Amino acid sequence: MSAQEILELQKKNCIFCKIIAKEIPSYEIYSDEKVSVILDINPAHEGHCLILPKNHYQILPQVPLDLIGYMFTIAKKTSRTLLKSLGIQGTTIFVANGALAGQKAPHFMIHVVPRQRGDQLFKIPKNSISAEELLSIKNKLVGEQIIQQEKQEIEPVKQEIKQEEVIEQKHVENKPQTVEERIVDPKEESKKEIQEDVVEKVEEELNSENKVKENNKQEQKKDTNIDDIANLFLN
Amino acid sequence: MTECDVCKIVNNKEAFHVIYEDEICFALLHESPAVPGHTMVIPKTHTTIIEELDDKIVEHLFVVCNKVSTILFDKLGAHGTNVIVNNGIDAGQDLPHVVINVLPRSENDGLDFEWTPKQSGQQVLESLQKKIQIYSDPIFLGKDELPDIKIQKPEQSITKTSSNNKIEKKENYQINNLKRLP
Ligand SMILES: [Zn+2]
Ligand SMILES: [Zn+2]
Helix, strand or coil, X not given: CCHHHHHHHHHHHCHHHHHHCCCCCCCEEEECCCEEEEECCCCCCCCCEEEXXXXXXXXXXXXXXXXXXXXXXXXXXXXXXXXXXXXXXXXXXXXXXXXHHCCCCCCCCEEEEECCCCCCCCCCCCCCCCHHHHHHHHHHHCCHHHHHHHHHHHCCHHHHHHHHHHHHHHCCCCHHHHHHHHCCCCCHHHHHHHHHHHHHHHHHHCHHHHHHHHXXXXXXXXXXXXXXXXHHHHC | CCCCHHHHHHCCHHHCCEEEECCCEEEEECCCCCCCCCEEEEECCCCCCHHHCCHHHHHHHHHHHHHHHHHHHHXXXXXXXXXXXXXXXXXXXXXXXXXXXXXXXXCCCCCCCCCCCCXXXXXXXXXXXXXXXXXXXXXHCCCXXXXXXCCCCCCCCCCCCCCHHHHHHHHHHHHHHHHCCC
């Protein structure tokens, strides 16, 4: 089976695609041509909502930029709705991107969770870190070129999104490629190192998917990393 | 009114580890990170909670979060990322300025954002759906005339030194406001 076929199979079996197609009933709060907002039937708190893109994307980097932006405006409105309708005093907007981050289903979604004081959810711990380590992380994450280039790129937000759409159409089946193009990364070498490292680790978790991975490697060498994160769901 | 702690950062960025910046927002490494690589995406304009931000700004912020997330995948070899916005004191928001957390994840990193799923019955879900829909329609149509969400906003300048009394007072005020809602 090709990677494409596996993805098709995954869509076919995706419970959220079925919900969107109304093959499975749900408690819908809002719906338009791009997204659907439903109540989670196994909520963290009652009123827990899921923002689902109507198209099947496994993880965040595969979602087109304009849709990412749109989904979060819907998350904002959902949060606002919950604050008003439930008389609560806080919400959390939560995204788990990849199985290791706690993503349970292979259909990308945003959670909007009503919060209660002291419920101990989504606690972000604070740890100390040395100035040296911070600096070394910063250097890993950015080169000077990146900041420059990003500045130019980001200024016209709309334009960027438009370009993205064009690219999107060109590479319909290779969505992650647009992600790569989006990440300004002039230093190919260091990236490859890390990616190979990741590939090794992920391969251990995914013995059965080696074939797929080989295909991916050939077709879109640059994207192994993102693809592997997404493919964790193919098991 | 004292300046917000986050606005102080905006005005003194050189002292922090900024990894991305544009006209609307910037992203910097958390000085007390949950995990190494913990990044905060912050709008430059002082805004307490995300509901107060324009759709355009929200769109932009999360496109930047995606960018950051992708960089964390590629450059730090993260195996996953979380994007978390805690809205309001009850949600654990501890700064009076919108902060979006982007966290790189790896195996056994000590982070746990799992919840115990509740089993909601059909009746509960149906009544919740009705209750929520009363409010959702105008909000999603952008015809929401009430801009004042009664959420507990963290006090201006909640720092490690700010007193609990101050927060308590604000809460009462907010709770009173809440009671006035229909
Ligand atoms: Zn799906
Ligand atoms: Zn501020």
